[in-house]
Structure formats: structure tokens, C-alpha cells
Amino acid sequence: SYELTQPPSVSVSPGQTAYITCSGDELGDKFASWYQQKPGQSPVLVIYQDAKRPSGIPERFSGSNSGTTAALTISGTQTMDEADYYCQTWDRTTEVFGGGTKLTVL
Amino acid sequence: EVQLVESGGGLVQPGGSLRLSCAASGFTFGDYYMTWVRQAPGRGLEWVATIKHDGSERYYVDSVKGRFTLSRDHATNSLFLHMDSLRVDDTAVYYCGRGSAASGIDHWGHGARVTVSS
Numbered sequence: 634s635y636e637l638t639q640p641p642s643v644s645v646s647p648g649q650t651a652y653i654t655c656s657g658d659e660l661g662d663k664f665a666s667w668y669q670q671k672p673g674q675s676p677v678l679v680i681y682q683d684a685k686r687p688s689g690i691p692e693r694f695s696g697s698n699s700g701t702t703a704a705l706t707i708s709g710t711q712t713m714d715e716a717d718y719y720c721q722t723w724d725r726t727t728e729v730f731g732g733g734t735k736l737t738v739l
Numbered sequence: 740e741v742q743l744v745e746s747g748g749g750l751v752q753p754g755g756s757l758r759l760s761c762a763a764s765g766f767t768f769g770d771y772y773m774t775w776v777r778q779a780p781g782r783g784l785e786w787v788a789t790i791k792h793d794g795s796e797r798y799y800v801d802s803v804k805g806r807f808t809l810s811r812d813h814a815t816n817s818l819f820l821h822m823d824s825l826r827v828d829d830t831a832v833y834y835c836g837r838g839s840a841a842s843g844i845d846h847w848g849h850g851a852r853v854t855v856s857s
Contacts, residue, residue, distance in 0.1 A: 634801065666843040668784070675834060675850060676776075676784065681843025719784050723840035726798040728774070733783040 635724035637731035644737045651707040653734045655720030658701065665703035666721045667696060669714075670733075676719065680705060712738050741765040741846045743835045748851030755825050759851050761818040761835030768816040769793065772839040775809065775820050777831035778850075785831070788820065789839045803829075825855045 637657045645651040655665060667680040678687050680696035683703065693708045703722075707714055715738045720731040747759040761773070775787040788799045788809040797809045808821040818835055833851045836844035 664841060666840060668844075670784070675847040676844075677847075678843045678845045681845070685843075687843070687845055717783075721784075721786075721840050721844075727800070728786040728789060728798070728840040730776075730784045730786055 635722075635727060635729050637720055637722060637729055639718075639720060639731040639734045641732070642735045642737065644739065645707075645710045647712055647738055648709055651705075651710045651714070651736055651738075653705045653707075653718050653720075653736065655703040655705075655731050656701050657703075657722065657729075660701050660703055660722060661699045663698075663722045663724065665696065665698045667694075667703075667705045668719045668721065669716045670719065671716045679718075707736075710736075710738055714738055741837065743837060743846055743848035745833065745835050745848045745851035748833065748853045750854045750856065751825055752857050753825060753827055753855055755855070756821070756823045757825060757853060758822070759820040759833055759835075759853070761820075761848060763816045763818065763835075763837070766837070768811075769813050771837050772842070773811060773818045774836045774839050774844055775818075776834045776836055776844070776847075777829075777853075778834070779828070779831040782831075786840075787833070790818070822853070825853075827855050829853060830855045 668676040670676040683698040684696045774789040835848040837846040838844040
């Protein structure tokens with residue numbers, strides 16, 4: 634079965650750039666999405682189709698996908714960005730999420 | 740405003756059944772794939788199932804194949820997940836979502852809690 638691998642945690646200082654990776658076999662040949670989830674809340678889509686940003690998502694969120702790695706970049710990270718982040722893709726008829734990355738802003 | 744409201748969660752014994760519903764409003768229901776995603780306590784997101792916009796195809800994670808059935812009713816703009824032979828490891832919050840991995844799940848419900856325990 635297809636798997637996506639994310640680092641369990643990433644730490645960043647306020648105002649700095651956070652970089653969260655997601656690795657999978659030939660992931661660059663597929664579309665990747667990214668979701669933000671804060672404690673006790675439903676997930677929120679922040680990036681879809683590798684690099685598109687839904688309306689209402691701040692410009693500091695951006696995405697890329699090439700080779701075996703997709704990445705979510707948060708420029709000028711704010712304390713409100715502290716959350717769990719999940720990547721997602723699909724392979725044939727199966728969809729899959731990465732294990733999630735806890736972003737700590739301190 | 741797009742709204743997705745889940746219902747039908749609860750406590751059920753192992754081997755039992757439950758049907759989750761998701762009432763959709765604020766958009767043309769028949770234009771979108773719909774997806775269920777679950778999250779076990781303290782764990783990450785797990786894709787459960789997706790149904791095409793016209794209901795012609797359904798896709799399931801291996802662990803629920805043969806036990807869960809996904810359906811949709813365009814007359815009532817509702818999505819259903821019928822769960823049979825429930826196991827303890829099916830315990831989770833189940834989210835209804837608009838879309839799929841191809842387009843991104845751009846709206847989510849608040850979730851329905853399912854607890855499988857004796």
C-alpha cells in the first residue's frame with residue numbers, strides 16, 4: 634500500500650520560515666494537498682494540487698512537489714500557525730494521509 | 740455558506756452496526772466527490788472512503804472493505820456511511836468532507852464520535 638512519510642515534529646521561531654516535508658514513492662507525479670488541524674478542531678485545507686491556496690488562506694502558506702517530496706512552506710510563521718499538519722495524496726483508487734507533523738512556534 | 744453536519748455517532752459493542760449521516764447544504768451536492776476521514780484518539784487522520792459525485796464509484800481503505808458501505812442521496816443532499824462488524828479499532832471521530840485528494844477536501848464537518856467498546 635502507498636505510504637507518505639512526514640517528520641513527527643518541526644520547531645520554528647516566530648517570523649522565521651517553517652518547512653514541512655512529505656515523502657512518498659514518485660509523489661511528484663501525483664497531486665499533494667496539505668491540511669492544518671488545531672487541537673479540538675476539524676482539519677482545514679491550506680494547499681491543494683501541490684501549490685494552490687484556497688480562498689482565505691494567507692499568502693505565507695505555499696507548497697511544492699517534485700521527485701519524491703512534497704513540501705509545505707510557511708513564511709513569516711506566526712504563533713497562530715502552531716498546529717498539526719498533514720499531507721495527502723492518492724494512488725489508483727486509494728487515498729492516503731501522512732502521519733502528521735506537529736509544528737511548534739517558539 | 741457550505742455546511743456539513745454529521746450525525747449518528749455513539750457507543751456500540753464490538754460486532755455491532757452504526758450508520759453515520761452527513762447533511763450537506765450551501766452547494767450543489769451532485770457536483771462533488773465526498774469523503775469520510777476518521778481520527779482515532781490521539782492519532783492522525785485516516786482516509787476511510789470516497790464516493791464519486793454521481794455515486795457511480797466508491798473507494799475504501801482496505802481495513803473497512805466488506806464492512807463499511809458509502810452511499811449518497813441527491814434528493815436529500817445527504818451522505819451516509821453504514822458500518823457493520825465494528826471493531827474496537829474503528830473507534831474514532833469520523834469527519835465528512837467535500838472533495839477528495841485530487842481536489843483537496845475543502846470543507847469539513849465537525850465530526851461524529853464513534854466508540855466501539857464492550
